[in-house]
Amino acid sequence: MLTAVTGINWGDEGKGRVIDLLAENADVVVRYQGGNNAGHTVVAKQQKFVLNLLPSGILHENVICILGDGMVVDLEHLTNEIAQIREKGVVVTPNNLKLSKRATISMPWHKIQDELEETRLAKTGAAFGSTKRGIAYAYSDKYRKKTLRLGDLLHLKEESVQNRLKMMLEAKNLELAGCYYQEPMSYPALLSWCEAQAAELWPYIVDTGAYLEEALKEGKRVVLEAQLGAMRDIDYGIFPYTSSSSTISAYGPIGAGIPGKQLDHAVGVLKAYSTCVGAGPFTAEKAMPESWMELLRKFGGEYGAATGRPRRVGPFDAVASRYGLKCQNADKIALTKLDVLSMMKEIPVIVGYKKGNQEVTDFDPIEDLEEYVPIVRMLPGWQTDISGCVTYDELPDAAKAYVETLEDLLQHEIQFISVGAERSQYLTKGEWL
Ligand code: GDP
Ligand code: MG
Numbered sequence: 001m002l003t004a005v006t007g008i009n010w011g012d013e014g015k016g017r018v019i020d021l022l023a024e025n026a027d028v029v030v031r032y033q034g035g036n037n038a039g040h041t042v043v044a045k046q047q048k049f050v051l052n053l054l055p056s057g058i059l060h061e062n063v064i065c066i067l068g069d070g071m072v073v074d075l076e077h078l079t080n081e082i083a084q085i086r087e088k089g090v091v092v093t094p095n096n097l098k099l100s101k102r103a104t105i106s107m108p109w110h111k112i113q114d115e116l117e118e119t120r121l122a123k124t125g126a127a128f129g130s131t132k133r134g135i136a137y138a139y140s141d142k143y144r145k146k147t148l149r150l151g152d153l154l155h156l157k158e159e160s161v162q163n164r165l166k167m168m169l170e171a172k173n174l175e176l177a178g179c180y181y182q183e184p185m186s187y188p189a190l191l192s193w194c195e196a197q198a199a200e201l202w203p204y205i206v207d208t209g210a211y212l213e214e215a216l217k218e219g220k221r222v223v224l225e226a227q228l229g230a231m232r233d234i235d236y237g238i239f240p241y242t243s244s245s246s247t248i249s250a251y252g253p254i255g256a257g258i259p260g261k262q263l264d265h266a267v268g269v270l271k272a273y274s275t276c277v278g279a280g281p282f283t284a285e286k287a288m289p290e291s292w293m294e295l296l297r298k299f300g301g302e303y304g305a306a307t308g309r310p311r312r313v314g315p316f317d318a319v320a321s322r323y324g325l326k327c328q329n330a331d332k333i334a335l336t337k338l339d340v341l342s343m344m345k346e347i348p349v350i351v352g353y354k355k356g357n358q359e360v361t362d363f364d365p366i367e368d369l370e371e372y373v374p375i376v377r378m379l380p381g382w383q384t385d386i387s388g389c390v391t392y393d394e395l396p397d398a399a400k401a402y403v404e405t406l407e408d409l410l411q412h413e414i415q416f417i418s419v420g421a422e423r424s425q426y427l428t429k430g431e432w433l
Pocket of ligand 1: 011012014017228300337340418419421
């Protein structure tokens with residue numbers, strides 16, 4: 001059984017916690033795209049785990065976790081992340097963690113290039129708000145065929161790999177010296193960097209596609225994990241304010257290394273309100289006054305995990321979410337963070353956009369989204385703590401009405417609702433997985 005877990009919004013919907021839960025009954029969890037710009041949080045065993053590269057199934061000892069073909073991997077970051085999670089008592093060995101030999105390596109210069117370019121753009125106020133983790137540079141060099149893949153680390157002694165390394169270093173040194181006046185990196189330094197990475201990680205690098213084919217043939221349950229949400233997809237998102245890879249469910253089997261397989265289920269994770277990190281159009285933030293946003297931030301903990309910077313927030317946006325849902329082709333919707341809205345007397349939801357006098361119900365990221373003004377409907381709040389509810393029936397009527405209004409606006413049933421960050425704080429409705 002093959003299930004993808006994806007985001008319907010701008011990211012940080014709570015995919016990590018949904019995957020952690022599904023992993024209880026899964027055999028394998030595969031991250032299928034992105035790099036260490038992800039921040040998936042799982043709260044378990046009275047601890048909080050923030051995962052950047054490791055799949056959100058890693059806390060379950062019997063689950064095999066895979067970094068799939070579609071990822072870009074910062075190897076030093078991975079080694080550190082493994083060390084940190086081991087310190088918290090989590091077991092990570094080549095038995096439960098496997099790295100695809102076809103995944104792309106984020107080379108030492110990718111982070112440097114990202115940082116240099118952001119700094120250059122910042123001088124004119126044009127910085128993108130990049131995470132400076134070199135993701136866009138690693139992906140662009142993948143498509144330029146000027147980087148290594150993890151499997152190449154197993155063949156560093158071979159002339160063909162060494163020749164490719166020399167060729168890419170020559171080009172990169174020209175680029176870094178010409179554009180940013182940097183000192184060149186030497187070939188011996190590069191080779192020894194690669195050798196050090198190989199010495200650390202070689203036992204983990206395998207043909208994960210072949211492994212997954214076999215696992216699925218044996219009837220194993222495989223969960224595919226997306227990074228970020230539909231709005232950040234390179235093709236369907238709010239380009240250029242997107243990530244550099246495909247976050248949508250259709251890419252899942254490709255990014256996992258099993259291009260011939262079809263998904264049995266696609267879960268779209270939807271937040272009960274909207275949040276957005278970084279630059280780009282975000283119509284929802286025009287819907288409410290700053291004082292309201294501050295409350296939502298406070299109760300939802302909407303501050304950047306690393307920087308502590310306040311996240312942009314707004315109400316649930318039916319126009320953007322309908323589009324996100326279409327992109328993800330989700331048959332199951334998991335609604336998260338409903339408890340965060342509990343303190344509100346009235347809850348706004350965005351039911352449409354307006355451009356001048358014209359009403360807009362379809363989201364089209366190629367349009368100038370900055371021109372849109374949200375049309376807001378107010379719904380009654382419930383103002384009771386719902387974080388202990390374990391069945392749908394236990395929810396107050398106003399909370400049920402909120403969920404059902406979202407279902408009406410999305411024209412789709414919601415099957416899972418979380419009411420707190422802990423593993424047990426959720427309830428199901430209809431047929432969940
Ligand atoms: P991801 O990137 O999609 O995995 O989401 P993040 O982990 O970045 O952000 C979701 C945040 O909300 C995390 O801090 C979670 O612990 C937290 N969270 C998830 N579900 C719930 C929920 O139902 N209620 C509350 N209050 N917090 C939640
Ligand atoms: Mg996140």
